[in-house]
Amino acid sequence: MNRKYSFCTICARGGSKGLPGKNIRPLNGRPLIAHSIDQARKAGIFQAVAVSSDSEEILDVARRNGADCAIKRPAELATDTSGKMPAIIHALQELETRFGIIADFHFDIDATSPLREPEDIRACAKILETTGASAVFSATPAHRSPYFNLVERGEDGRVYLSKSTPEAVKRRQDGPECFDMNASIYGWRRDALKSEQKLFFDDTKLYVMPRERSFDIDDHLDFEIVSMLMKKRKDYD
Template sequence: MNRICTICARGGSKGVKNKNIRDLLDIPLIAHSIIQAKKSSMFEVIAVSSDSNDILAIAKEYGADLLIERPKELATDQAAKLPVIQHCVKVSEEKLDRKFDIVVDLDATSPLRSIEDIVQSLTQFEGNKDATNLITGAPARRSPYFNLVEVIDSYVSLSKPLEKGIVRRQDAPKSYDMNASIYIWRRESLLKSTSVFQSNTILYEMPEERSIDIDSELDFEFVSFLAKKRGELV
């Protein structure tokens, strides 16, 4: 398969200031995803998309093949990620005058994934010819069928009550928390999609300890603790 890895990281961040260039285990956060992509040996090209010159400079230092300047309209707080990935792939293909079969996006803020997660999720996806795309997730701590609730008009109810109630979480249908770590697409599906969820989307399961997405200072502390415990992230 002809594969491209995209890593998309903008300069601004409200939850954790400059998080993509903040050091984790003595190297910038975004560098971990670049190193993981390179060490997996699964990609012909690694492209980093950003509106930040600092991020692009770090990406070049750590071995990214392509540096893609992200347009301002795709670098706002309101900008969705899917159009960013699409832009990165299109520009990469134009620069290289070639097309890719498979697109794998590694989220820079989810560095606890392992190289095995990258390889095995690709193996799972490419082994399923009907799958249009793949997302990653961990078993959910709360179940919408058992103990995840909503407040509607001041009153509480289960998010997804079953006709026949259950008394143990273990008896509920399996639910997963998306961990925003790895996204895999077939090229044509990616370029025409407006949502991550398709009729043939599949899931690669990851454990909770590799599934923290950094969106707050507390998240960064958790990731730093787990990274130091592992000793390295590759």
Template sequence: MKILCTILARGGSKGVKNKNIKSILGKPLIHYTIEQAIASGLFTHIVVNSDSEEILNVASEINGIDTVIRPSELATDTSAKLPAIIYTVNEMENRHNTVYDIVVDLDCTSPLRDVEDIKNAFDSFASNGNLNLITAMPARRSPYFNMVKLDENGSAVLVNRTDSHVVRRQDAPECFDMNASIYIWKRDVLLNSTTLFLGNTGLYVMPEERSIDIDTHLDFEFVEFLLRKKNA
């Protein structure tokens, strides 16, 4: 089985400038994910895709990975991630004259995952015969009781309340927050998909302490604290 690992790292991050290569405990953020991918032992090839030559140069400091430059039209503030992953798969198949069976995307802004999370998510995907798989953590707030929005009249209403018979928090369906850590697809499914949810999408649940995705400076400080604690 041929398995490709993609790691996407756009250069124009707004919340934390240059976050993908920002040093965290003396190491560029992106290096954590590359090292996890290598340590998993799962992948035929590992590739970093970016529109930034600086990011690709930092990624290339670790031997054994490929790099692919991302076209500008796939790297705008409004660009979806899925087309960039598909572009990377096509580039790598042409480069290595191969066809992959499975594609795994690891988000480099989620460095708290364990190598075992990658392995266990893949095992779950394979054993359950999923078309694809996403990762998530138990939701801290239930849309049945805690999450509200303003309707067209400016009134507060519950978000996504689908069952009016649920009157106790304990009776509400279990909910999860996607943590943007690990995505897995069958290759042919990925190349023909426009959405993550395909009717046979697997879910691998990770604890909150391994699920923080860095979007803000506060996220960065949380991750740095947890990494320091983990390393200690």
């Protein structure tokens, strides 16, 4: 992967509703976003690691914690209804302009998934380089199955399994293999990302991570769980 040009972005809005200020909230002695910056840098495969945010406070924290670039996100890309993909594209364009490089690959990792390892990022990069896939993303084996214990409720109030098979699945383990997107690592071939601006291509690949590295922080309970797991891992190391 080092033979190729690649960038990494970390997109972090300032207006979190589930846990206000979570992107820079102290987690085991460091701002939450600092853990992802550190992991991206330790992966050793990126020309630059950039943080994109509408918040000057977040950008300042990013600079002080090792980000190569702090990219101010336009207000129209930072509303409660804004999708993430336009922010990624904007950051990629900024990076290519600043460095004068057209990347071969682009990665985006979530600030709210700090339990990944640099090796996970490198493994995703290897998948892209060796398979020729347009995109790759990380996931973990699903704890719930749409064929067994994930249900929906229809407009008429009827409750039913989200998916079915010709024969009823009697044990979760007997159903088709399912995965939870763990909001940790996303990677693309640059041209596929720029032209299609999506994740799911016909050749998109999956990188499977263990559950203990796949927690995504959305609220206070998630934060406490991740803090406990991180401390346990540090004590074990």
